[in-house]
Amino acid sequence: MVHVFEKTCKTQDNPFGIREIADENPLQKGPCIITILALPILLKQVNGSLRQVAELVNPDIDNHYDPDRRILGLGFGDYIEQYGKFTRISPSKEEVEDFLNRYFRPLFIENDKKTEVLKAMKNFRNITFLTYCNGAKVFQMMEETLKQKMEEVGYSKDEVGMILSQVCLAAISGDVISRTGTSTLAFSFGDVNDYDYEQNVNIKKSIRDMNQGFIHYGSSIGFAIAGDGEHSLKSI
Numbered sequence: 021m022v023h024v025f026e027k028t029c030k031t032q033d034n035p036f037g038i039r040e041i042a043d044e045n046p047l048q049k050g051p052c053i054i055t056i057l058a059l060p061i062l063l064k065q066v067n068g069s070l071r072q073v074a075e076l077v078n079p080d081i082d083n084h085y086d087p088d089r090r091i092l093g094l095g096f097g098d099y100i101e102q103y104g105k106f107t108r109i110s111p112s113k114e115e116v117e118d119f120l121n122r123y124f125r126p127l128f129i130e131n132d133k134k135t136e137v138l139k140a141m142k143n144f145r146n147i148t149f150l151t152y153c154n155g156a157k158v159f160q161m162m163e164e165t166l167k168q169k170m171e172e173v174g175y176s177k178d179e180v181g182m183i184l185s186q187v188c189l190a191a192i193s194g195d196v197i198s199r200t201g202t203s204t205l206a207f208s209f210g211d212v213n214d215y216d217y218e219q220n221v222n223i224k225k226s227i228r229d230m231n232q233g234f235i236h237y238g239s240s241i242g243f244a245i246a247g248d249g250e251h252s253l254k255s256i
Contacts, residue, residue, distance in 0.1 A: 026093075
């Protein structure tokens with residue numbers, strides 16, 4: 021399954037300030053940032069990504085929980101509590117289906133009918149994804165599956181595009197700028213001195229086309245940074 025964790029306040033019973041969400045849908049309750057790592061094998065890695073985001077949007081989260089700035093992270097497969105690790109580094113098709121049905125379907129389905137477009141747009145406006153490296157591919161899988169689900173209940177392709185355009189994706193060291201046709205507003209950040217980044221032939225072409233650091237493909241915007249070449253969330 022896809023496990024959803026939230027950064028919370030630290031307590032005596034929860035010294036790391038992280039909890040797994042089970043019986044609620046945070047996407048229906050206000051703004052959320054969802055992080056997807058490249059290799060989310062250990063729970064402490066997921067917690068680390070949540071901590072980094074918290075330092076940007078709610079640095080006092082250890083003491084004060086802000087329901088308007090919820091920070092979520094994903095883990096995939098079975099969770100082995102004894103070792104604090106997950107059994108998968110990316111979700112299966114079935115896991116993606118279950119995740120979208122649990123958390124995203126209520127944003128565009130009401131009483132077994134499609135939600136009015138403007139209301140669905142408002143519902144999706146609360147969602148921001150932050151991905152690192154391979155996490156962008158996981159997001160792409162989710163986005164493509166979500167498009168299919170929305171068209172199946174009667175939304176036109178234009179309506180799907182309007183609704184998903186309300187979602188924002190910030191991809192670090194990923195290949196989002198190399199693909200076209202994304203409905204989500206995607207910002208992609210990469211270091212031109214990063215070996216993995218520069219080896220991607222599509223990104224090489226994107227870099228050649230860049231003028232003063234950015235290129236626009238549909239609703240994707242890419243930023244190339246001349247850094248130290250380290251493929252790292254911290255350094256970019």
